[in-house]
Amino acid sequence: MSTYEGSFRVWRGDTGGGELTDFTVAVNDGEVVLDVIHRLQATQAPDLAVRWNCKAGKCGSCSAEINGRPRLLCMTRMSVFDPAEVITVTPLRAFPVVRDLVTDVSFNYTKAREVPAFVPPKGVAPGEYRMAQIDVERSQEFRKCIECFLCQDTCHVVRDHEENKAAFAGPRFLMRVAELDMHPLDAAGDEGLDRKRTAQDEHGLGYCNITKCCTEVCPEHIKITDNALIPLKERAVDRKYDPLVWLGSRIRRRDS
Template sequence: MSYQGKFRVWRGDDSGGGLEDFTVEVNEGEVVLDIIHRLQATQAPDLAVRWNCKAGKCGSCSAEINGRPRLLCMTRMSIFQESETITVTPMRTFPIIRDLVTNVSFNYTKAREVPSFAPPKDLAPGEYRMQQVDVERSQEFRKCIECFLCQNTCHVVRDHEENKEAFSGPRFLMRVAELEMHPLDTADRVDQAQDEHGLGLCNITKCCSEVCPEHIHITDNALIPMKERVADRKYDPIVWLGNKLFRRS
């Protein structure tokens, strides 16, 4: 069973562009990426779109569908009405390269700013031991496919370009939290999260969790616990007094 679907797709580059209307065949069981590929094959061979696995695991085909950040390959056409006009636009937070492709190098810059896992110096590779409960605590964070939809929807950078230098975004604050939770990591991630990655700018609206295709509870399980640790260290008067009395850093 098929029908003629109505689409509005953003076309252009860093110098400008706009939405163009298309009518494309839609077949049962298809996802939005299928329609974009059919559009390339039949009407717009120069349409630029980034994709790779078409299985929701590479994170390449991130875009905005009817204004909501989504993966093109995981958004089924069956969730829309046949009479509905579906708008497909590039991620708004990042600079346009062409059509649906954006420059996400901001995220790789922030990734390099997170120091890697720092195990105790007296432990050799193969000697690491940790309890299963500690493994499970941060296991969900390792499901991240780095689609950067959480980065795109976070209004701290989406609506305030000036924050990009000081704020790493939910994906990399989650990485800092994951390392802080690791019982064998010796680096001090608490001050780092606040002072270098801008944790204080996050006001926990949970929009990052809402768009995560892996259903990671970024805010509840990573960002809020990290904020609590920062608050304990920097603002708890008992902790402050203990640090002064016992000269703890």
Template sequence: MTTYDARFRIWRGDADGGDLRDFTVEVHDGEVVLDVVHRLQATQAPDLAVRWNCKAGKCGSCSAEVNGRPRLMCMTRMSVFDRAETVVITPLRAFPVVRDLVTDVSFNYRKALEVPAFVPPQGVGPGEYRMQQVDVDRSQEFRKCIECFLCQDTCHVVRDHEENKEAFAGPRFLMRVAELDMHPLDAAAAAGLDRRRTAQEEHGLGYCNITKCCTEVCPEGIRITDNALIPLKERAADRKYDPLVWLGNRILRRRPDTE
């Protein structure tokens, strides 16, 4: 097995501040960044805080920024870096640091709670749901999300503007709204819930300017912008600005007064 010594620069600190520290760590062929971080913990920095779980790219726990790009450390092979370069690992910039590479991502769980759940259709029991395969495939793409929150981290609306967090759910949860709005069995409208209106007025859909940075960092290859955010924007715009929809809403509002 071929080995070599790689230079790493890793952010060490906590909520009160910190800095980048230099390390030289042995690397073996075929290893990923998380392997090297574990070796660093075992040999030089046993107190290095890093979050991880499955080491298979399915739990989303080991999110960090490697050479400035949001990545899963367990899915980033050392072979993508030149052996002479220094690999810089820093915590997710969009979220508060807890310690070292661990950040407080509770913002995302709060936003998840703000998205109303799937509303089952009336009169349809468990096991009786029927959908076209194309609708299943559409929803299945979005459900591949492992909630690594790399899309949330790279979205400049969240990343560069702390003040936006209150009004903006971020691409991961706007994708969830889009999935439910596309679902042919979701009975939200019958329950009085307008998902397109809430996407615009409560989840900050208008803040998204479709730069596709969220799609670029998604480790599951979900086309967040093209298949979720843009279609949701189009439907929300139709609902809000289409003159026929506006006229229909006016007629429906006036009807009780004329009877």
């Protein structure tokens, strides 16, 4: 097994401020960035704060920025970098720093609570739900989300404009709205909830200009923009501006 001395620049600090600190750390074949961060903790910086859990790319805990790109520390292999390259590891820029590489991502949990949950259809008992396989497959893609919030971090609407956070849910939760809106068993409409309208008026769908940066950083390769956000935008526009759709929404359905 070959080993080389890698050059790292890691952000150290807390809510009061901080700076990038240079380290030289041993790197072995087959390792990921999280392995090196753990070795750095064990040998040089025992107080370095980093959030992680599964080390298998499924918990979403070890989100950070590596050379400016939002990534999972445990899924970024050292082999993708030149051994002579200085690797910069910084916390997620869109969220407040707690300490070192750990950020306060509570913004995302606040937005999650603002999305109304699935509304079960009336008269259908648990275990009696039936869906076409194609509908199962459509929503299953979005269920792969591991809540790493890399898409939230890279979205420039959140990342570059702090003032937008109050009115914008971000791609992860607009994807959740899209999933519920296309769910054939969601009876939100029967309860007076129009998910397309709320996506536009309450969750800030109009702020998204489909740059696809969220899709590019998703470790689960979910096509957030193409399969969730663009179709949701199209349905929202139809709902609001298409005269036939508008008229149809005003006609009350007769009870069978």
